[in-house]
Amino acid sequence: MTAFLQRLGAGTLGITERVGRGHLFLLHVLGGFPGLLPRFGLVMKQIYASGVLSLLIVAVSGLFVGMVLALQGYNTLVDFGATESLGVVVSLSLVRELGPVVAALLFAGRAGSALTAEIGLMKATEQLSAMEMMAVNPLHRVVAPRLLGGIIAMPLLAAIFSAVGILGGYFVAVGLLGVDEGAFWSQMQAKVDLYEDIANGVIKSVVFGFVVTWIAVFEGYDAVPTSEGVSRATTRTVVHASLAVLGLDFILTALMFGDE
Amino acid sequence: MMQSRTVQIWVGLFVIMGMAALLMLAMKVSNIRAFSGEEGYVITARFENIGGLKVRSPVTMAGVVVGRVSKIGFDKEIYEAVVTMNIDPRYDNLPEDTSASIFTSGLLGEQYIGLEAGGAENYLRDGDRIQLTQSAVILEQLIGQFLVSQADK
Numbered sequence: 001m002t003a004f005l006q007r008l009g010a011g012t013l014g015i016t017e018r019v020g021r022g023h024l025f026l027l028h029v030l031g032g033f034p035g036l037l038p039r040f041g042l043v044m045k046q047i048y049a050s051g052v053l054s055l056l057i058v059a060v061s062g063l064f065v066g067m068v069l070a071l072q073g074y075n076t077l078v079d080f081g082a083t084e085s086l087g088v089v090v091s092l093s094l095v096r097e098l099g100p101v102v103a104a105l106l107f108a109g110r111a112g113s114a115l116t117a118e119i120g121l122m123k124a125t126e127q128l129s130a131m132e133m134m135a136v137n138p139l140h141r142v143v144a145p146r147l148l149g150g151i152i153a154m155p156l157l158a159a160i161f162s163a164v165g166i167l168g169g170y171f172v173a174v175g176l177l178g179v180d181e182g183a184f185w186s187q188m189q190a191k192v193d194l195y196e197d198i199a200n201g202v203i204k205s206v207v208f209g210f211v212v213t214w215i216a217v218f219e220g221y222d223a224v225p226t227s228e229g230v231s232r233a234t235t236r237t238v239v240h241a242s243l244a245v246l247g248l249d250f251i252l253t254a255l256m257f258g259d260e
Numbered sequence: 261m262m263q264s265r266t267v268q269i270w271v272g273l274f275v276i277m278g279m280a281a282l283l284m285l286a287m288k289v290s291n292i293r294a295f296s297g298e299e300g301y302v303i304t305a306r307f308e309n310i311g312g313l314k315v316r317s318p319v320t321m322a323g324v325v326v327g328r329v330s331k332i333g334f335d336k337e338i339y340e341a342v343v344t345m346n347i348d349p350r351y352d353n354l355p356e357d358t359s360a361s362i363f364t365s366g367l368l369g370e371q372y373i374g375l376e377a378g379g380a381e382n383y384l385r386d387g388d389r390i391q392l393t394q395s396a397v398i399l400e401q402l403i404g405q406f407l408v409s410q411a412d413k
Contacts, residue, residue: 041264048267052274091289156278163281166289185288194290204281 005189022218024147025139029217032140036148042141046149050213051157057110058157059164065098066090066165072174074179079255083179085190090169091162095192095201096257099162104208105152108241112216114235115146119220120230126237128221143217150216155202158174162201200256204249211248212241283412289368300327300346305360305373310341311396312371313362319345321375329380345373352366358379371396 036043073089119142122128128138166188173179192198216237223233272378319327327347335342347354357378364371375390384390 041268044271045264045267047271047274052270055274055277095285095289153274156275156281159278159281159285166285188289190291194286198282198285198290253376 018222020223024212025218025221026214028139029143032144033148034136035140043152045201047153050107050115050146051153054110054153054157055106055160058106058161061076061102061106062094062099062161062164063168065102065161066094066168067172069093069098069165070169070180074173074177077098083173084171084183084187086173086177086179087184087189088174091166091188091192092197094162094165094169096199097249097253098207099165100158100201101203101245103158103161103205104212104245105155106148107157107209107217108212108245109238111153112212112237112241113234115150115213115216116220116223116234117230118221119143119146119217120225120233123221124225124227124230125222126225132135138188139221142246143221146217147210147213150213151206151209152211154256155205158201158205158208159260178234196257200252203256204252207252208245211244215241215244238240281394300349300350302330302344302345302346303354303384303386303388303390304342305390305393306335306338306340306342307360307393307395308340309395309398310343311362311364311398312369313343313373313396314370317370317372318345319373319375321351321354321377326375343373347389352383354384356382356388357392358384358390359394360390362396364397392406 004048027040060234069090070086073086074083077085077089119128122142124140128142131141173184174181219233219237219240220230223229279392313329313330313332317329318325321331329343329347330346331344333342333344334340355377355378357380359376359378361374361376362371363374378392
């Protein structure tokens with residue numbers, strides 16, 4: 001009985017300690033943000049690594065998600081003779097939910113795992129300790145640019161995802177299914193609000209970018225410096241970041257759209 | 261040096277693409293140019309029943325959106341709904357005896373307020389109340405009336 005209690009207590013303490021370490025880590029990294037301004041090239045490289053290199057997968061996924069949404073929405077709406085609303089269905093689901101969420105999931109898989117592996121390997125090969133020896137703070141030099149790069153790249157990726165998805169939906173709806181082109185755009189414009197829908201979608205994607213990148217860099221920095229530890233940390237990044245995105249999405253949606 | 265230049269060009273391209281996507285979402289997808297209901301002047305109207313009217317529902321005149329519903333309240337003294345609407349300041353010449361009715365767009369569509377101009381010489385001003393109102397048509401009541409009238413035959 002006491003053994004069970006002890007294990008439970010140890011587990012809880014372990015989790016709490018890790019959460020606390022993650023937040024202290026974040027605090028130190030955020031302290032490095034002002035120092036990045038004169039050396040924006042560092043951030044630029046990270047935007048390239050996590051943003052530009054994720055561009056293809058995000059754009060292609062967005063295209064297909066938009067096309068599938070149009071196909072499925074058409075099947076339901078055609079029963080009510082309301083196929084003109086297809087533009088609203090596609091654009092609202094993309095801008096409010098699917099754009100930020102799916103882009104963040106792809107971002108966690110494509111860029112987050114790479115960040116964890118990179119930083120974990122830096123730790124395993126003692127590059128981080130070497131930096132400390134040279135009085136360079138690795139949190140400021142290595143981690144901060146990656147976090148800022150992720151925060152900048154993610155909303156852009158989500159916007160590209162939504163825009164490409166709406167174009168994909170447009171091609172399927174107007175080109176393939178014969179929905180009226182004018183009604184497709186005008187209904188969309190009548191129902192989608194700049195602040196209510198698009199601005200909230202952008203806020204969501206900024207939050208997701210922050211959380212995913214934070215989890216990724218922390219897992220990498222906190223990894224056990226062996227090849228097995230790095231591989232575990234990479235897996236944990238993808239799992240935890242995806243769960244965090246989906247959970248946060250529910251909370252954000254309830255806060256933003258819940259009072260309608 | 262060459263390496264960092266290509267990186268910078270790519271990042272520049274990426275940022276431009278992201279901004280273009282945002283701009284497209286804002287201009288082409290959302291109702292940025294439509295009246296948002298933020299500015300404008302306020303008029304109220306009392307209805308016996310507002311049906312499914314919601315905040316931000318459109319207020320139209322001759323089918324054109326001239327404003328939005330900004331608040332829906334309930335007057336507990338006379339048991340009526342008080343609807344506050346913001347009207348686009350461009351349309352500042354609605355006659356005092358304008359009437360307001362609640363319509364449904366299509367059979368199952370959303371509900372909106374339709375204004376119909378009267379013939380008075382004075383115009384509605386900020387804070388005024390529309391006197392002539394017509395409640396929402398409730399589909400269930402209509403069906404009920406229809407059934408009753410059929411049963412009488």
